[in-house]
Amino acid sequence: MQNQSFGILRGLRRFTEGSVIKIKINDVLLQTVTKVASFVILTFSVYLFLAGHHNPGGGFIGGLVVAAAITLLFLAYDVKTVRAGFPPVDFKVLAVSGVLLAVITGMGAVVFGKPFLSHAFGYFNLPLFGETELATSVIFDVGVALAVLGTALSIIYTISEDMCIWKR
């Protein structure tokens, strides 16, 4: 138990200082747990996202939980390694395109002559799922999730790098 909490502390230090640390630290416990836990967390986030249509949950909390999983990866490994595994998307652009997606979904209603932010839904027979409810508000929610994910990750990513981007 104590060993594990030290592991997190070390992870935090490595996280804040990037590749500055030269000493080899043994993080086996944290890294092994993270490998399994991040999958559980990501799965749970998908559940939360989809549950949000009728029950507690939704895009905001779904996005936040994804961000939590990725933050855990950042802590267990270091920022550079994890970043290399993702497509090279700027998190800020991710957040912006999320909001853009949400607003444009809302404006779709304007095109159909309905009030701004109106949403439509219908029941469709899909091959594998049988009769399924499909709603345009899910697209809106995807936008919200992307916005939250992008914002949370760009905050984490910004405080992890220790350099000033403003020219003096």
Added chain:
Amino acid sequence: MIMNNLVAFPLLIPLLAGLIMAIYRKSIPFQRWFSLFSFSLICIISFYLIQQVSIEGIQILELGGWQAPFGIVLVVDMLSALLLMTTGFIGLTCVLFAFGSIGEEREQFYFYPFFQFLITGVNGSFLTGDLFNLFVCFEVMLISSYVLISLGGNKIQLRESIKYVVINTISSTLFLVGIAYLYAVAGTLNMAHLSVRVAESGQPGILTTVAVLLLIVFSLKSALFLFFWLPGAYSAPPTAIAAIFGALLTKVGIYAIFRTSTLIFYHQLEITHTLLGVMAALTMLFGGIGAVAHWDIRNILAYNVIIGVGFIVSGVAIFTPASLIGATYYFIHDMVMKALLFLLGGTVIRIVGSNKLKEMGGLIRNHTLLGWMFFIAALSLAGVPPLSGFIGKILIIQEGLASGAARAGFYWLAAIGLLSSLMVLYSLMKIFINGFWGETLLAQDMEKGDTKGLLLPCVLLTAAGIIWGVGAEIFYPFVEQAGESMVNPNLYIEAVLREVV
């Protein structure tokens, strides 16, 4: 179902424009052109909305098709439409000024997107028909302003932005508390619905208390009496940003005072509106003393913003149809003129390289146009006919003197209003005499900065100010309609709650 999707566009255009610009943040020419495009589009759409409102009456949009007291509505009456148009125009001129003055570093670090988000918040506040949504739009506006005030990270900027953020966080918290009280007492936050419920109950003591709490919140935001944070905060950021702050941010607070004290809490005039009057009078006095005392251009201009706030609110305090029309007229005049004044002051500081009045002189020899525009702005703010300040001032002061018999008596408010005009004139003439007259201290080649591209937005604003004054006969029907919908809240209520009431 009643709807007019056009109502949402003054809010959506800057939002979309800001988002798209944030994606292409490296491409500065694109952001510049897109900013101009966005503000022009806002102007055109609000012009169309003014036409629609003047012909068909108040326009509303129920978002997502949810009916009025339950869902959220956007409402455009004549007051909102006029303010939207003015906001678009001021945004256009300030962004034009920013092209030549803001510097490449700020341009690369999201200056234009946050400018758009600021306008989103301002327009949203003018549009919304729901008190909680007003809070949200305030926050959108304030968060963008936090970024704009600290962008660049100078020592002064950081010091002032901490104060600014703390003050606004406190007032936002109080706003939320006030909203919670109001919801607990009245059970609704839709402004039209609130108006009905408050009228039914006859505004008992608890509602008046909430009204005073909200008044404190809005006066913190609009620098009415509680203005101690303003001079520092508005003199820290670069000129283009200071101008948009001086012209728009405090005015959103005043708009909120207009709405709450004419639409919702108008049953206990002797408490709420007398308090408004006292605060307006003190604001004008203290602002005037500040403007007269200072010898620093930025501080003089910041104190002039405070005097303007006091004068507009005194029109609401007197609360007769003509004084409300006067206040609306002066409101729009003040927005345009404050933007102009800040831009001119910024240009002078750029040329001289200092904001101390004693270190400048004789600028009119090399900068004739600049000097005359400053002179016109000064006369207009002091209320010299036929410039735009005159009509607003005469309506408010006339009503202040006339309503003496009917209610508590507002002779003192009218007198202080006149006194404040003199103080405005004195403080601005001080800048004019010290800065533009006298011996020319700087030869043309010794000047610290050039005026390339900076005069066009000033000329546009001066022209708008002159047209607003000389063409008063043309604009009066529109302003009258704005005043009418404030005097008669039923117009607003019937437009919003058509199916319920």
